Amino acid sequence: MVEFRLPPALAEQARRFAAEGGVPVEPRLASTVVLLREPFEVYLLRRVPTMAFAASMYVFPGGGVDPRDAAVQPDWAGPSPAQWAARLRLEESVARSVVCAAVREVFEESGVLLAGADVDTVVGDVSGPDWERARLALIARELGFAEFLTRNGLVLRSDLLVPWSRWITPEFEPRRFDTYFFLAALPEGQVTRDVGGEADDTVWCAPAEAADGRFTMLPPTTWTLTEVAEAGSIEAALAAASGRDPADAIRPV
Numbered sequence: 001m002v003e004f005r006l007p008p009a010l011a012e013q014a015r016r017f018a019a020e021g022g023v024p025v026e027p028r029l030a031s032t033v034v035l036l037r038e039p040f041e042v043y044l045l046r047r048v049p050t051m052a053f054a055a056s057m058y059v060f061p062g063g064g065v066d067p068r069d070a071a072v073q074p075d076w077a078g079p080s081p082a083q084w085a086a087r088l089r090l091e092e093s094v095a096r097s098v099v100c101a102a103v104r105e106v107f108e109e110s111g112v113l114l115a116g117a118d119v120d121t122v123v124g125d126v127s128g129p130d131w132e133r134a135r136l137a138l139i140a141r142e143l144g145f146a147e148f149l150t151r152n153g154l155v156l157r158s159d160l161l162v163p164w165s166r167w168i169t170p171e172f173e174p175r176r177f178d179t180y181f182f183l184a185a186l187p188e189g190q191v192t193r194d195v196g197g198e199a200d201d202t203v204w205c206a207p208a209e210a211a212d213g214r215f216t217m218l219p220p221t222t223w224t225l226t227e228v229a230e231a232g233s234i235e236a237a238l239a240a241a242s243g244r245d246p247a248d249a250i251r252p253v
Contacts (some may be wrong), residue, residue, distance in 0.1 A: 007216060012195040017172035024171035027095070027178040030225040031102035034164065035110060036234045037186040039172025042207045042225065043102060044215065045108060045199035052074055053175040054070075058203075058215040060224075061109035062102070062179065068144035069100035077119035078159025087163060088180065089247040099158050102182050104145040110191035114161065114184060122157060125190035138196065160184055162238050163246035165227075167220040170252045178249070181224060182240055185234055219252055 007012065016022075035043040070093045079087070085095035101184045103114045111129075116122040134152075137143035149156060159183040169176035186192070194202050203215075207229035213224050231237035 002191065006219075010218075011158075013136070014170070014172040018225075018247040022172060025174065025176055026167050027176035029098065029101075030063060030067040030177040030179040031065065031098050031105060032179055032181050033102050034181060034228060035106060035107040035112060035186060036183060036185045036228075036237065038234065040233055041191055041204040042210055042228065043186075044203050044210060045109060046201040046203075046215075047198055048200045051198060053086070053177075053244070054218055055217060057221070058210075058217050059199075059221055061106045063105045063109070064177065065097045066103040066104070066141065066145070067106065068146065069092075069096075069097040069146055070097060071144060071146035072100045072149065072156055075146060075155045077116070077155040078161075083157065083238070085125065085150050087246065088166075098180050099161060100145055100156060102180070103158075103160055104138060106184065107195075108135060109199065110172045111135065112186060112190050114157045114187065115149060115152075116157050117153060118155060119157070119159070122160070122187040122189075123154065126190060127193055143252070144228050148218050160187070164241050164244060165224065165250060166246055166248065167250045167252070171210075180246065181220075183228070183238055185238070197222065206231060220250070239242070 015105035019142060023074050033108040047056065048055050049056045081092045081096040084099050088095050088098065090098065107113045113123050113126045133149055134143065138145065138148060151243065161184050164181045164183050165179050169179050207225045211229060228237050231240050
């Protein structure tokens with residue numbers, strides 16, 4: 001067992017939940033992406049204080065699965081949804097949704113797009129006004145990710161994602177998530193942007209430094225950073241993922 005010190009407000013929430021005999025809510029399916037760049041840095045954003053979940057915490061880009069994420073079918077490159085289903089031990093449509101949500105969320109929250117014209121290409125700079133309008137439409141749920149890909153003649157590059165782990169929010173939280181964590185290297189020619197909205201700060205930092213206590217984080221973020229830091233490089237971290245079981249849920253208590 002690994003022990004973490006919870007932020008005081010969360011610790012009090014856990015004690016109150018236990019004392020009152022609280023009933024846990026069902027966790028919502030979600031995806032998050034540990035975005036890496038040379039020389040071995042990780043991208044983090046701080047959620048605004050008004051957020052209902054993980055307020056003022058530093059997190060990786062990510063969020064809940066949109067029902068329309070399952071619609072991304074022909075616009076797909078890399079391992080097939082069936083192969084992802086086997087890797088994540090999920091039904092094929094659910095695996096497709098989880099992978100799509102990871103790509104969609106990292107675009108919405110960092111401005112990085114893991115997509116290309118085909119399996120051998122990745123888009124370059126996507127910070128222009130047309131891309132920005134599309135990103136905002138995705139956030140507002142005015143546009144589905146499948147429609148976005150089709151409009152722009154793109155395929156989702158699922159091979160740019162590497163599955164890492166799965167965490168389920170503790171039972172005392174009023175909002176719970178069953179979250180699949182992925183690693184991804186920042187594509188050449190793309191840059192992260194402070195896109196605002198749910199975040200009021202962004203930072204690139206070495207994984208070991210990010211996990212040393214300078215940032216307020218939930219245990220899954222700190223633990224993931226510690227594990228990734230142990231790899232020592234982006235290449236080694238991506239290689240290490242192959243020996244892990246990303247479907248084996250970690251359930252903090």
